[in-house]
Amino acid sequence: MAENNSDKNIVYYPGCTLHTWAKSLSDTFIESFKKLDINLHELSDWSCCQAVFPLARDNIMGLVPAARILIQAREHGDILTTLCSFCFNVLRRTNNAIQTDGEIRAKLNAYLEEDYTGDVHVLHPLEILKVMVGFDKLKSKVTKPCGNIKIGPYYGCQLIRPPKEMKFDDPEDPKLLDMFLESIGCEVVNFPFKVECCGSYQIVQGEDMVADRAYAILSNARKNGAEAIALSCPLCFYNLDTRQNLITQKYTDFSPMPVFYFTELMGMALGIDEGLCGFDKHKVDPGILLESLQKSSDTQEHVTVKNDQNKLGVN
């Protein structure tokens, strides 16, 4: 499978934030995969996946958009990938529901006038890297190993929960992001809060609570030796980087910690155009860490939080 990647068309569903707030997540992913000889076919005129998987079993309408995306993907390939953890969660669980629940499958197909049985594989880019590329091959393609940055891999909720449906990794102690970071040369720092919730959409109405969550997560990462964290979810990034000012305002003992999308680090390691990484959009300036990466020398200097507050445009 890994031998003939260039012939394999992987369908890419960006989702709403990947063209706007999380553009660097998308751009660095696409460029990195080009370096790994993997073709991505971005769906055209995709619609919102609805962001949250409906918990009521009879909420068929809540599954319609995700089912439509899966069916749209089927026209272009048998593997669908998406980066946003929420999109990934909704698409994988919807696909799972279509595979395993006859009533849901029948109703969705009747409504959409289709015959979809769930045969598209919904894979996260980390899974593609592991299964289709292989971390050894990724390692061999690295031109600028991230040698001197101690990174805490942060998984959050949506990638791994609920484990019976997501089947992403060990729900209590996932390793996929760890393995990825190791393969691009990072010094991986394991920390117990890597699967804690960042507060998610509570940021809309409960900033204080999110500040507490984010403080707990980042402090725990730092306590275990991390200089920065890596993640995959635009909402986690928003809560942990964009609104990190909430923590610094509330907790005087807290000093800023840079947050990276894992694809930004992959892009850096594979030598893509650094401009695509969008580090100027990060609220916590990762500059000093990046300099240390390039100079391959340690630094203990503190990073700074930019002052301009950013508001969640779409909430």
Added chain:
Amino acid sequence: MKANNESNQETATIYIMGKKHLVPKALTILNALEYAGYRLIRGCGCRGGFCGACGTVYRMQGDYKLRNALACQTKVEDGMYLTQIPFYPANKAIYNMDELEPTAQQIIDLYPEIFRCVGCNSCTKICPQDIQVMDYVNAALRGDIARAADISFDCIMCGLCASRCPGELVQYYIGLLCRRLYAKYIAKPAKHLAGRVNEIKDGKFDNDIDELTKMDTVKLKELYAQRDIEK
């Protein structure tokens, strides 16, 4: 029950708001309504498929599918159950184009109900112009104004999308806003247009217009028939 003397090949049985009518098959729905005795004051405009006033929904006997038509553009068919939706209440935001930004946030500010789109695609299914209505709503939602303007370009604002939307969106006003934002803030300005406007202001065509206004009808018709576009 007109045209009883006509053969079945030439007539169609249609049901207008539930009432059975036998009408010539050659008629459009609009003509058939008039043939059946309706005097159309609303629900009828240009009769050329452009104004969007004659949006019509119908079902065929024995088929669950809800179909759509512009009454002036669609011939009657045997077994049509139809009604016109000449007007549907719609909330239109009032804005000053000079004060807007071509962003998703702008659209959300003016039409916050856009978030109520659940992706059911009912709007697309009912569109008599075959526009991918849900796609342009989603393009607008993710800030791709140019795409939303492009997809919605053929909208004639008949309002059928709004009539079917469970999220109570008025899609066509969102499309209109996107086209306006695109034209004002995204599309390159048409330099030749600005040049022509200046020529008009400078009086370049004043003499020609004067001449035309004084011309007798016969000569005017002659000239009209000789326009470049007719050659």
